Amino acid sequence: MTRAIQILLLAAMLGLLLRLLARGEYLYYVKPGFLPALIAAAVVLALMLLFVVKDAWSATAVEAHDGHEHDGHDHGGHDHAEPLAALLLALPLIVVLTVAPSPLGAYSATRGTGGAQTVERSFAPLPAGDPVELAVPEFVERAQSDDGSTVAGREVRLVGFVTPNPDGPWWLTRFVVSCCAADATAYRVVARGGPPLEADTWVALTGHWVRSAGAPDGIPTLQVVEYELAQPPSNPYAG
Amino acid sequence: MHRAPHAETGRRLPFGSVLPLVLLAAALAVVLVTRLTGWSATPGVAAFATVFLSIVVQATPFLVLGVLLSAAIVAFVPADLAERALPRNRALAVPVAGTAGILLPGCECASVPVASGLMRKGVTPAAALTFLLAAPAVNPIVLAATWVAFPDDHRMALARLLASLGAAMVVGWLWVAFGRTSWIRLPTRASTAEGTRWLTFRHGVVHDFLHAGGYLVVGGLISAVINVVLPASWVDSLAEQAIAGVLVLALLAVVMCICSEADAFVAASFTQFSPTAQLAFMVVGPMVDLKLVAMQAGIFGRGFAARFAPVTFVCAIVASVIVGWAIL
Numbered sequence: 001m002t003r004a005i006q007i008l009l010l011a012a013m014l015g016l017l018l019r020l021l022a023r024g025e026y027l028y029y030v031k032p033g034f035l036p037a038l039i040a041a042a043v044v045l046a047l048m049l050l051f052v053v054k055d056a057w058s059a060t061a062v063e064a065h066d067g068h069e070h071d072g073h074d075h076g077g078h079d080h081a082e083p084l085a086a087l088l089l090a091l092p093l094i095v096v097l098t099v100a101p102s103p104l105g106a107y108s109a110t111r112g113t114g115g116a117q118t119v120e121r122s123f124a125p126l127p128a129g130d131p132v133e134l135a136v137p138e139f140v141e142r143a144q145s146d147d148g149s150t151v152a153g154r155e156v157r158l159v160g161f162v163t164p165n166p167d168g169p170w171w172l173t174r175f176v177v178s179c180c181a182a183d184a185t186a187y188r189v190v191a192r193g194g195p196p197l198e199a200d201t202w203v204a205l206t207g208h209w210v211r212s213a214g215a216p217d218g219i220p221t222l223q224v225v226e227y228e229l230a231q232p233p234s235n236p237y238a239g
Numbered sequence: 240m241h242r243a244p245h246a247e248t249g250r251r252l253p254f255g256s257v258l259p260l261v262l263l264a265a266a267l268a269v270v271l272v273t274r275l276t277g278w279s280a281t282p283g284v285a286a287f288a289t290v291f292l293s294i295v296v297q298a299t300p301f302l303v304l305g306v307l308l309s310a311a312i313v314a315f316v317p318a319d320l321a322e323r324a325l326p327r328n329r330a331l332a333v334p335v336a337g338t339a340g341i342l343l344p345g346c347e348c349a350s351v352p353v354a355s356g357l358m359r360k361g362v363t364p365a366a367a368l369t370f371l372l373a374a375p376a377v378n379p380i381v382l383a384a385t386w387v388a389f390p391d392d393h394r395m396a397l398a399r400l401l402a403s404l405g406a407a408m409v410v411g412w413l414w415v416a417f418g419r420t421s422w423i424r425l426p427t428r429a430s431t432a433e434g435t436r437w438l439t440f441r442h443g444v445v446h447d448f449l450h451a452g453g454y455l456v457v458g459g460l461i462s463a464v465i466n467v468v469l470p471a472s473w474v475d476s477l478a479e480q481a482i483a484g485v486l487v488l489a490l491l492a493v494v495m496c497i498c499s500e501a502d503a504f505v506a507a508s509f510t511q512f513s514p515t516a517q518l519a520f521m522v523v524g525p526m527v528d529l530k531l532v533a534m535q536a537g538i539f540g541r542g543f544a545a546r547f548a549p550v551t552f553v554c555a556i557v558a559s560v561i562v563g564w565a566i567l
Contacts (some may be wrong), residue, residue, distance in 0.1 A: 013452070030293065030297050042335075092292055095291060102280075178504035182290050183497045
């Protein structure tokens, strides 16, 4: 593996991190708490790049002085046997440049390991004053716990995106991520009486919980009273 | 030129050298075509890209930490430290190394380069491999996450500790009994004798990062494809059966490539499965998953990974079933 390719690959990884950090797009992939780790990784990569460039520079200077032909090999006395698979380190940057970065959306919400299977928990009563701002996952868990008594009769406001449902009203959806987007779990709420909206539209719904006896999949229903379109949040995931 | 004695490992099988080139050429062609045609990603492709990038982005800091540690071990740790710290008897060194895994607070991406650094330092492969398997599963961060993820059943964290340590040690002992050092082909690189230690460290970091990073991308690619292509309902349909449930979650752990610090939360979400199946998910995941096997193939050689991964997979499942039956 030549120095030139090493430099290109390190630069590709560094470029990937810098781009995702500069635009805040890293939040599509990992949790906000991961920021310091990503910055530290970028700093180490930058130092690695610096040293490889410096070595290449001094190696070229030595060659020019000795009048040797550059044969593309390392002159520091090291064997370089990186497998060609190392070239794939350029791929993440290529993907970012080809496919515009986006958070997980409606396509993933109904696939993979399916919806959230929550455990019943005990919740404190909601604070006074309707409507109460709630995260979609918390609303789902409250509706499933204690017979929904903490949300019954209350008006709530939920923010999420639209996931089309072929068999009924669309689902208001939010993903919960515990480490990275590969482990995301979708939380869904049936938006009864909601306006017709495109998939992946972000929307804030105000409404109240509907006790639905026969919801086999555990997805609670919200009777929509009011809606307004919402900006996609900078952190698309909850939890 | 100072050539390391096993420098021929740099040569690869023809198809092995061609495959990454073909993949890269295909990727470049895709970029060109998409730019020229004004193509925009379909939801499926966008989902694939998000899962692929999340695996890579999430693993990169841990990989960087791992290669820094590995290079530091090779460059700065005295050569005889491992000999003094580990029992001379290889069978005794295995449990010591497994317990030492508690000390490395990271996930599996860091442990592969660290284990190769230990081997270069003269640690017996059985002990280094036991450490490789145990460290990502039994360190305090992972056990704390497991404790939090299963609030109603704290025996799960204990079961995870026991099953992971047990599986790692059994694999270590199997290596003592049957393993051959010739299966392991560590990548060539500078010996510590030449240059300054600082130079050795610097070259080691770059070399290990490129080496393991490329394979990390391979694993992330495969995992993301399966994640997006996987039929929505096959998992749920098999949850009811006891044995099939364990196998399904174990295979899912291999495919999903979730960081060991996060997998407990995912395991806890599989409430339709038995606790033993959930345990198998958490024991198999940090030991055998696609990105890990790809990295092992890259750092220790394909012949090694082809033997090591299946044996580890079986040991992890057996350990989970025994511990799950006894405790859960």
